[in-house]
Amino acid sequence: MLLSPKYRFLFVHIAKTGGTSVRAALEGLRWRDPWYWSMFLCSRLSHLSGHRIATKLPRHAKAIAAQEMLPKEVFDGLFKFAFVRNPWDLQVSSFHHIRRERPQYLGGHTEFEPFLRWKLDPERPYQYHVDTSIELQSDYLIDLHGAVIVDFIGRYERLHEDFALACERIGIPALALPHARKATDRSKDYRGYYTDATAELVARHFAADIALLGYRFEPD
Structure with missing residues (x-):
């Protein structure tokens, strides 16, 4: 999961759906975010406490975790997106x-x-x-009542096109996706x-x- 208060987006990272490439492409935005260093410090404090102070959302946290942990007005104001893949x-x-x-x-x-x-x-x-x-990919996208709580669901099968749409929704120029963890054994x-x-x-x-x-x- 990747949260940017400045750019007001929340990326929900479902494993094996191209999320590592998406995170790598968005990583540079964190350096421009005035909240970055306070978030980094909280992350380190969370790590040192064994993550007992709940200041860090795990890499593969579900959207509902952010909904529960963030103030409602903050969560509602974020552009929330994820990528999914043919099961x-x-x-x-x-x-x-x-x-x-x-x-x-x-x-x-x-x-x-x-x-x-x-x-x-x-x-x-x-x-x-x-x-x-x-795990079900859909569980990463819904609340306890089964309602979808993300704003955009991209597809691994059209990763580059859908990531460009996500960048547009965020309000930034389309970013290039690196080929992170590209499979070579299929x-x-x-x-x-x-x-x-x-x-x-x-x-x-x-x-x-x-x-x-x-x-x-x-x-x-």
Whole structure:
């Protein structure tokens, strides 16, 4: 999550949706924000306290966390945005990320299909500890009543175009997106990783995302 009081925006960072590139592009704005150093100091104090004083919103905090922690007039005055990704594609990206950078979290499953079945098994304990992509993307965008509380939902599939729209809404020139964490270990389209059964497994687990965001296994 990235908050800018000066430019009055809140970026809700959902993992594996291009958010690292978005954060990198927006990072330069922080140096121009007169609130930056006080926010930096509070962040350091939060770190030293073990984050017990609640002055830092986590990198992948949900929008509702900011809604609860910020004064209503401040939260309502922010341009709040996030990026989302096709759930089937996101799971393939997550698998390669874990296999490349955190292989100890594979649970002994080095191929996509057995890993996915193990990861989404409701009987498996400590599910969150695999990675955040097991969570619903829609949960990052809604309040306790299920209402969407962000102003703009961009798509990973049109990241550059939608980020330019977000910059326009913020009121800044369109910023270039760096290719942060660009994947190099995927050799085929995400659909090639799935059988009918595993595609349906993702459809069931992420049904709320599919309903809210309109994604399909076969894109239009």
